[in-house]
Amino acid sequence: MSWLAGYGKLDDEENDNLGVDWVLQYEFGDIDQAQAITEFRTLVRDLTEAGLRVQVRHGHGSSLLVFLRVPRDQLGRMVHQSRVKDFLFGIIHTLPDGDENTTADSESPSEELRSVYHAVSWSKELGGAGITPNHGKWKNVTASFPLHDQDACSQLLRQWSRKTNLTIKDLDTIRALFGEKVAFYYAFIHCYSLFLIVPAVLGIIGWLYLGPYSIVYGSALCIWCVVFVEYWKIREHDLAVRWNVKGVGVLKVNRAQYQWEKEVRDPVSGQVMKVFPGWKQFSRQLLLIPFASMAAIALGSLIVVTFASEVFISEVYNGKLKGYLEFVPTILFSLSLPAITSFLTSLATRLTKYENYRTQDLYDLAQTQKSFIMNFITSFLPTILTAYIYVPFGKQIVPHLDLLRRSGLNFDMASHAEFEVDTSRFQQEVIYLSMTAQVLGFGEEIVIPYVKHVLWQKWRDYRDRQHGLTRQRSFSTATDLLLIDPPDEGKFLKRVRSEADADEYKVEDDILEMCVQFGYLALFGVAWPLVPLGFLLNNWLELRGDFFKLTLECQRPPPIRADSIGPCLLGLDVLSWLGTLSTAAIVHIYRGPMAEVKLSSLLLTLFVAEQAYLILRFTVSTALQKIFNGSSRREEAQRYALRKNFLEASHTQSGSPGSPGSRVRQRVRFHERVNVYGSEPTPSPDGSPSPETEKPHDDVLRGSDREAEFWNGLSCDTSDAGVKMIRALSASKVGDEPKSTKEA
Amino acid sequence: MSWLAGYGKLDDEENDNLGVDWVLQYEFGDIDQAQAITEFRTLVRDLTEAGLRVQVRHGHGSSLLVFLRVPRDQLGRMVHQSRVKDFLFGIIHTLPDGDENTTADSESPSEELRSVYHAVSWSKELGGAGITPNHGKWKNVTASFPLHDQDACSQLLRQWSRKTNLTIKDLDTIRALFGEKVAFYYAFIHCYSLFLIVPAVLGIIGWLYLGPYSIVYGSALCIWCVVFVEYWKIREHDLAVRWNVKGVGVLKVNRAQYQWEKEVRDPVSGQVMKVFPGWKQFSRQLLLIPFASMAAIALGSLIVVTFASEVFISEVYNGKLKGYLEFVPTILFSLSLPAITSFLTSLATRLTKYENYRTQDLYDLAQTQKSFIMNFITSFLPTILTAYIYVPFGKQIVPHLDLLRRSGLNFDMASHAEFEVDTSRFQQEVIYLSMTAQVLGFGEEIVIPYVKHVLWQKWRDYRDRQHGLTRQRSFSTATDLLLIDPPDEGKFLKRVRSEADADEYKVEDDILEMCVQFGYLALFGVAWPLVPLGFLLNNWLELRGDFFKLTLECQRPPPIRADSIGPCLLGLDVLSWLGTLSTAAIVHIYRGPMAEVKLSSLLLTLFVAEQAYLILRFTVSTALQKIFNGSSRREEAQRYALRKNFLEASHTQSGSPGSPGSRVRQRVRFHERVNVYGSEPTPSPDGSPSPETEKPHDDVLRGSDREAEFWNGLSCDTSDAGVKMIRALSASKVGDEPKSTKEA
Incomplete structure (x- = not known):
């Protein structure tokens, strides 16, 4: 990073990139x-x-x-x-x-x-x-x-560990080091975490005074979700303007794999565009529906089976080895999930390739959309099953799981009469999700890969050294010199080799993770008011952990530009919509005794909640757009300034003699004129120019002498003529009265 | 219209505007x-x-x-x-x-x-x-x-009466004569009428084979509504691009009544903007909610009372004068509606003034929004009452209307036992709305005002002549000459006086009328499959009638520009949403015996219908935007061409010597550089220039000799060096095997 060479510690050999x-x-x-x-x-x-x-x-x-x-x-x-x-x-x-x-x-x-x-x-x-x-x-x-800029990264990481809140400057720094696509993720997690403070505080109050399943807290949470999503849309737009990336998608180059049907040369701009018809692409995109259904069935049935067998073993089965058997379903699930996911992902990739996007951006977007769907199913379905199936209907369903006894085998079974659904299981799951799962996820995402990467490097170094020893005997000194790192490059090359082996950084995964977290909060947050607090604490760590991962575990990503967090934005919208429905349903079902819940009143609640959501979203988005309109106004002003400059430049140019120049060609106006008489233009007699082209700017009145008479007719000044008329007319009006008096 | 002087019949004295x-x-x-x-x-x-x-x-x-x-x-x-x-x-x-x-x-x-x-x-x-x-x-x-262009208007009207379908040329003509705002109305009614052909055909099939309240026809209708609204949005955008009015709202001048809080000079463009804070305006706009509630209560209670007394008289009361009394509620309603409406309108106007919009456009938009709400209530509430209250619950409610008997008075009442709700009343109302009401509305809107206008002109002419007779005696000849029309101007002045007395044309009212029609179709169309056919026929006449009204009954409107049909677009969205819910509910309630309808299944139907609507709308809007992206692409190309011209012009300019010119000022890059190290820039020792500014474009490697060593280090060519390494490394890899063989 020669650009940075001016700053910082040039003497630090290890961190110098040697101009690479x-x-x-x-x-x-x-x-x-x-x-x-x-x-x-x-x-x-x-x-x-x-x-x-x-x-x-x-x-x-x-x-x-x-x-x-x-x-x-x-x-x-x-x-x-x-x-x-x-x-x-x-x-x-x-x-x-x-x-x-x-x-x-x-x-x-x-x-x-x-x-x-x-x-x-x-x-x-x-x-x-x-x-x-x-x-x-x-x-x-x-x-x-x-190559990573070691100095900048470590300095940034050190700074962040000392402060709680990032500033816009930090985001600018991320952008300067890693490009806008990565910077948008940090802007998102930062904005989201700041917003989380509100439900976290409300949650603490709710936890102390309201308890779970509170209507007040649930409504506040729904409103918060809508406000956050709408605010983020505006914030994203602001940042895109600040970073000069608004609409950057159009100038991206075509993917090497892009297949077009025809080349169109634009008559105005002269650009050649490679066009693939929109309707074709859309009809291919419709394959998303069978894909989503397939993913739902495959993952859904896996989850349902796991869930059922887990419930069966823990609640119904009472035989030997119960303590061990309880873990079997989860282990089987964990083992089969990667296979199914990777099969679905390969299917998704084939679909996305078939959809034939012009740019890499659009391709990534479509791919993320699909992984969003899969993530959605694996993340939310288990909890949805607990909340809406197991707890409310467990009493009716669980006894049917008892297939083994029916099939005639005789195990030691817990008695049916004893079976009671554990109604707190849903809440426990939510607590687990917002606390333990987040910590485990952090370890899985950041700590384990780091340890793996370090160990793998050590092993490779060891093997290389072994090879080096065997090799030395058999080659010329010149080649040997090539194979031995020069002493002052040693550390540098070691670092480069380590980076070359590292994973590529996929910012989409990190964004997706945050979306899933937002989804948990929106869908199930009402079950335990401390969920947002847990997420808030987790995100403090997550932000730094992700940066650690980005700088120390992954290759530096190419600084790609983007003007949004991508398809996850739509995901946030969907989640806040489903969140409203889910919150309403959970509050309705879990607030009172479950047996008293009626289907019709539940549906009424959902219906009302949905209308409220739609109206709220419309209002909030209108309000926020009205209030935060600064950046669009600035953008407009910039466009205006450009055009003004162009105008001035063209005037200067036309003012200076002898520059025939590349001025804007003006259209020929006469032939493009709209003929207001519709399809029957009056043809002017051939040869004789029409009266219009003859004297277009002439103010001598045309048509007939009548016009001239009309405009020059009155012998006196117009103003005086009017005054005379006013006198005459108002006199004649008032005159009616005196006259009649006279007559009388 | 001097521009048109070149065309057509110059000899026709009556139609000549004398250059006015x-x-x-x-x-x-x-x-x-x-x-x-x-x-x-x-x-x-x-x-x-x-x-x-x-x-x-x-x-x-x-x-x-x-x-x-x-x-x-x-x-x-x-x-x-x-x-x-x-x-x-x-x-x-x-x-x-x-x-x-x-x-x-x-x-x-x-x-x-x-x-x-x-x-x-x-x-x-x-x-x-x-x-x-x-x-x-x-x-x-x-x-x-x-002044109206009589020739063009009558020619156009004659043409339209001969053909069934307008072309884009006709719309261009309307635009050329009356401006974009009016042209958008004709484009809308034209597009809407063409779309109506689909449900009209489906309706005929449905009427023959399916009967009313069919699920198939209802679903088709809902889908049609969504597709139409989404298509119109795109069509509107296309037309705005075609007519060069996209985004025309920004350049409108401030209203004379606009009050701003501060003047902001934009640093980039140098424009001075008069700003009224967005949040203030939005909080004032929130007054719409109490206004809408008030309008709903005032109009709603009037409608409910009218409805109830009508039902009472026609179904319960059986005494004398029944034949006359039946009409009393409707007459009272018709008499009191204008008073209430005008009160609400004056309230709406005050509200809109208070909301303080910058341009006349925005002001009109807000005003239309409010009249849309009032129109919505008066148009749809009676039918909603019939459909959802009177028919389903009539049997329970109507007997309670019998207050008179309870209050002890003894009229001749129809026996309660006899009372049966007329379930076909809803359908009858829909038939009335789609047939009779449309014809009556046409008469009320176009025929009666025309007759009135003509008679009024005759009466004024008569009176003026009377005055003229009395006046002649009392003034000088010069003044008399002023008060007598010159013989060759007589017909022209008569026409101008008539136009001066005519109403202003309000295109918003016509658009609103079409929206209300669309609303009837979306909300109640499922009750009688021939509704769209009726509307289609009506619109054929309506289009021509409105043009007749515009050209012969109203003043020519100032040719205002607009890029949309305005707030009615939002109204269409709302109506297609409510339409889906209403259609689902009507089909559910009226399909089978009404007594068997359960609340929970009805709510489930509504809930499912709403989700289907949301998903459908999203899909349709995505698909249509993908398919009809031509005009946005053209617009983009035009912007591109502008910038390319600017670039070329600026190159030409900088190429020609001696033109210091008004070139775009480039920003100073060095100071605006993002300091990636965050808040601690390394200050360069004062006086000595930093290594960067010293030789910014120099490719001599900086930093240390290590960089130079790295890049120039290998004595041989890079390619050869690599090849040697490949040989060495693959040999050592393969070498492992032979060596072990050797050792063996």
Whole structure:
């Protein structure tokens, strides 16, 4: 990160990236040597042709690390051109100064890295090297990533651990280091956590004075959900404007896999667009419905079976080994879930590929949508089963689980008469979800992968050293020198090898996790008022943990731009809708004795709750849009300023003589005129020009002498004429009276 | 309409407008002569100062007609400047050619008239004459209107009577004559009528084979409603793009009555904006809720009382005069409704004024919203009462109406035992609404006002002639000449006087009427499958009748621009939502024997219907947006082209030497750089420039010699180095095997 070289500790050898912009990992363990050599030569040639400086070192095992650096003047040109493109597509509203050869300083490391990313990944026609890792020709390029800025990351992490609340500056820093897509996640978790303070405080009060299933707390929670989702939409828009990424989706390049049906050249702008018909894509998207149903059935039946057998063993079965058997269903579930999920995910990927999106963004969006559905089912279905099936109907259903006795086998069964549904089971599950599950999830997501990654690195280092020992005997000294890290590069290369082995960071997963948390709160939060408090504490840790994961466990993600958290936004909407229904139902069912609940009154509650939700959402969204309209106004002002500049520039230009110039072509007005008489224009006699074209700007009145007479008719001044008339008319009006008096 | 002078029949004296652009009517019957003279002199002075040509003639009774004409070169300049303003605010995307003194030909009469309208009505600071009819200083100016283009209107009306379907050209013609706001109404009724063909055909099939209250027909109707509303949104957007009015609300001038709290100068564009805080406006808007409740109570109780007494008289009362008494409630209702409505309307107007909107557009929108609520209640409540109260619960409720007997009076009552609710009453009402009421409404709206207007004109002419006779004796010949119409202007002036007396055309009322019709269909259409057919036939006539009304009964409206049919769009959404619920409920209640309907199953039906509606609406809106994305793409392309032109212009400019020019100021990048280290920037020692500013584009590697060593380190070519490593590493990998073989 040469940009940062100006700051901080240059003496810290370990953290210096040695001017490396980008790293590729080339693995050749699975292919034969000749092919590997050809491929590698092509790789280096492609990179060099794209104007990149290339350096190579060996990686772990049978892999090479290719270090790339974009010469600074080329990089500056790319940054400038990228800004010009932003301008053309309306992302920014001031034209960057300069011509085609201008070089621009980047505003942030992420802007610089984005250009590097484009230089590496864009196709050759667009001026890149066309390296698509893990795909097609380059399927042996197994990793493609920029290096972490160790100094900045550790400093940021240290700062965050000392303070409780992030500021907008911190978000700007995230954006500067990792790009807008990642920054939007941190902005979201930050905004969400701040909002959580309200229900957390209400929850404490509710816990002390109201107890669970309170109508007041439930209503407050629903209102909070709606307000939060609507506010986030506005906040997201604000941030998109602040970060100059509003509408950034349009300028993304086509995916390599995109198939279009026709090329359309736009008559106005001259751009060639590769078009795939919208209705076709939509009809393909409709396959989402069978997919969702299939996922629901597959995951749902797994969950139902697990749930049923767990209930059976814990509540009905009373035989030997009960203590061990109780864990069997959960273990079986945990073992079969990954298989089913990975099958569904592969299906989802095939579907998304078939849907044929133009840009990677849209592709990711569609894929996230599908994983959102799967996540939704696995996360919420068990609790939904407990809340709406097991507790209310357990007494009727559980005895039927007793299939074994019916089938004639004779186990020691708990007596049916004894069976009582544990009504607190639902609440216990909610408490577990908001406390234990969050902590476990944190460990599973952050601690375990870190330990695994560290151990794996140690093992590889050990193996490499072993190989190194065997190898030394058999090669020339020159080659040996290549295979031994120079002493002052040692630590650097070790770090790069570790990063090359690390996972890719998927910000969508983190966003999804937060959405699921929001879903728990919206759907089941009313069962235990301390849920938001638990989530709030968890999120304090989660935010820092995620940043730790991002910087120390994962490869630095390419700084991709986005103007939203993506499809999860729709998910939040759906969750707050379902949350209202669920909260209303839970309060209705669990507040009083369950036996007294009537279906009709429950349905009435739900129906009323839904109307209230719809009206509330409309009101809140209208109100917030009215109140927080600052950023749209600023955006409008910027657009206005651009056009004003254009106008002034065009005036200056037309003022200076001898610049025939590239002015905007004005349309020919006469032929485009709307003929108000409809389809029958009066043809003017051939040859003779129509009276209109003859003297278009002439104020001599046309038509006939009548017009001229009308306008010049009165001999005196108009004003005087009017006054005379007023006198005459009001006299004649008033005159009626005196006259009649006279006559009398 | 000089623009049209080129076309058509110049010889037709009666239809010639004599080059008059605009007419004001000044009435002085209520004020004394001296004041009238002063006011009139001021009026003429203001108009002349604004550059208008003024001519005066006497009107009916104590009124003067002031004829205005904008000189053609001034008009051309105004048209050009209006286009430049459109460009600046992003309404159009090509900069009109020319400088400040360019005159432009207008594309259509309405564009020309809009500029005339601005010249008359805009405040003096904006370059107009500042005439605000019926308001403040000019409250004696009772009419302000352009003259109808008789030729074009009659030709269009004749054409339309011959064909069944309008084309987009006809809509363009309407737009060219009356402006976009009116054209949107015709586009709406046209689109709606075309869509009506589907349920009309389904309805005929349903009527023949399914009968009323069919589930299939009901579902089809609900789907149709949703599809129509979502399609119209897209169609509206398309038309707004076609007519270059997208987002036209932003450039409207402030209302004279607008009160702002502070003036904000935008730092980017330099515009001064007069701001009234959004939250304040929203909190004032919340008064809509008490208003709506009040309207509901006032109108609702009136309707309920009328309904109850009608039922009482027709079903319970059996005494003398029954035949006459039956009509009493309806008559009382019709007599008291206008009073209540006008009271509510005045309340609504006060509310809207208090809400303090910036532009006339927003003001009209808010006012329409309120009249929509009132209309909704008066139109739908009676039928809702019949459908959901009277028919299902009549048997229980009606006997209680029998208050008279209980109060001890002894009338001849129909026996209670005999009382049976007439279950077909609901269907009869729907049939009445879709057939008789539409025809009656047409008569009331179009025929009666026309007859009234014609008779009124005759009466005024007669009276004026009488006055003329009395007057002749008492004034000088010069004044007499002023008061007698010149023979060749006679017919023209007669027409202008008639137009000055005509009503203003309110397009909102016509749109509202269509929305109410759509509401009937959505809410009650399932009760009688032929409803859409009736509406379709009615709309054929309605469209022509409305055009007749617009051209022959009303003043020509000022050609105001709009990009939507306004708040009715939200109304359509609400109606299709309520329609789904209502259809589900009606089908559920009326399909089988009414006694068997259970509350819980009814609620379940409603609940399911609502979810289906929400999902359907989401799907339909997503699908239609995907499929009909042509116009947004075109708009985007236009924006792109603008920016490209700007870029090219700026290159040309910077290329030509000696034009320092008004180029876009580039921001200073260094200071705006995001400091990724958060809040602790490393201060560079004073005086010495930081290494960055020293050589920003230098590709000599900085930092330390280590970087240089890394990049230049390997003695041989990178590609060769890599190849050597591949050989070495794959050999050592493969080597393991042979070695062990060797050892073995």
